[in-house]
Amino acid sequence: MKEIDWSNLSFGYMPTDYNVRINYRNGEWGLMETSSSEYINMHMAATCLHYGQESFEGLKAFRGKDGRIRIFRMRENAKRLQSSCEGIMMAVLPVDRFEEAVLEVVKMNSRFVPPYESGASLYIRPLLIGMEAQVGVKPASEYMFLVFVTPVGPYFKAGFKPTSYVISRRYDRVAPLGTGRFKIGGNYAASLVPGDEAHRSGYSAVLYLDAKEKKYLDECGPANFFGIRGNAYITPKSNSILPSITNDSLMTLAGEIGLRVECRPVTVDELGTFDEAGACGTAAVISPVGRVDDPDRKISYIFGENGEAGPVCTLLYNKLRAIQYGDEPDTHGWVTIVK
Ligand code: PLP
Ligand code: COI
Numbered sequence: 001m002k003e004i005d006w007s008n009l010s011f012g013y014m015p016t017d018y019n020v021r022i023n024y025r026n027g028e029w030g031l032m033e034t035s036s037s038e039y040i041n042m043h044m045a046a047t048c049l050h051y052g053q054e055s056f057e058g059l060k061a062f063r064g065k066d067g068r069i070r071i072f073r074m075r076e077n078a079k080r081l082q083s084s085c086e087g088i089m090m091a092v093l094p095v096d097r098f099e100e101a102v103l104e105v106v107k108m109n110s111r112f113v114p115p116y117e118s119g120a121s122l123y124i125r126p127l128l129i130g131m132e133a134q135v136g137v138k139p140a141s142e143y144m145f146l147v148f149v150t151p152v153g154p155y156f157k158a159g160f161k162p163t164s165y166v167i168s169r170r171y172d173r174v175a176p177l178g179t180g181r182f183k184i185g186g187n188y189a190a191s192l193v194p195g196d197e198a199h200r201s202g203y204s205a206v207l208y209l210d211a212k213e214k215k216y217l218d219e220c221g222p223a224n225f226f227g228i229r230g231n232a233y234i235t236p237k238s239n240s241i242l243p244s245i246t247n248d249s250l251m252t253l254a255g256e257i258g259l260r261v262e263c264r265p266v267t268v269d270e271l272g273t274f275d276e277a278g279a280c281g282t283a284a285v286i287s288p289v290g291r292v293d294d295p296d297r298k299i300s301y302i303f304g305e306n307g308e309a310g311p312v313c314t315l316l317y318n319k320l321r322a323i324q325y326g327d328e329p330d331t332h333g334w335v336t337i338v339k
Pocket of ligand 2: 057058059222280282283284
């Protein structure tokens, strides 16, 4: 195997040895199959290609100082996939089948789990797609669930360094009564143009506002948003954002370090009251938000301390990482050790 430069991995695709697949046919999920091919066979009229019957997940495995591999909160990803599948009328995969597939693919590719010292991790990408041919707009009766893995470094190139985000009133990622709370491909397709504009202007991502009134904060591209004000951890509650498992974990940890947790609608104007802010997600972990520009209103909001992440973001980041890498005991039952 070509040497991998573990400490300088980006968030990109690298081939690994195996992936796993489970097919749904005749109303039931079949046996798990292992493959070393990076390709799948499908009908040209498959519903995932035409009508967006596609949902994916993202979770990570970490190698600890003790050499053991830990997977973070995979049961939550299994449940969220079920919710996404219900949201777009796809067959629902039982939680234990999801967990079995994730464990198998991680075990088979254990040589790709980065070493502890590198700070990198193994990204796990489950995918569930409609496979049956349809021309009318209706759900398929056949599906494929597959899981592949790839070793990754930080999603935002800066890693744990504050970067800038931009508010855009010209685009909506999702509709208020639409599919924003599901993790489905169409939401990401809708984010490509605004995301590209933001990147070309030097921003990490768009901070989306609610689509109806443009008054409340939604989320930060592929991550949830939170702000810290005094001893409060404040994060938007909205029907059109993805329920982030990282954000849920941070709310628990924030409560444990004595912060008051507020999950509620958060207005744009409140940005001016936060001491610190962050984007959080599996890929992003915590990515400190250093600045949010609102070009329409010619306002910039600055967070953190002299261009560095603030103390609360730093503490939360360190606590989360310590649990994920096994440096701190897993008192919440969040971690599955791969045997
Ligand atoms: N919001 C969006 C749109 C995402 O794609 C993700 C990534 O999964 C998140 C938030 C963060 O969710 P999680 O912490 O479960 O990875
Ligand atoms: C994740 O954080 O796992 C994501 O899915 C974000 C992005 C890569 C789509």
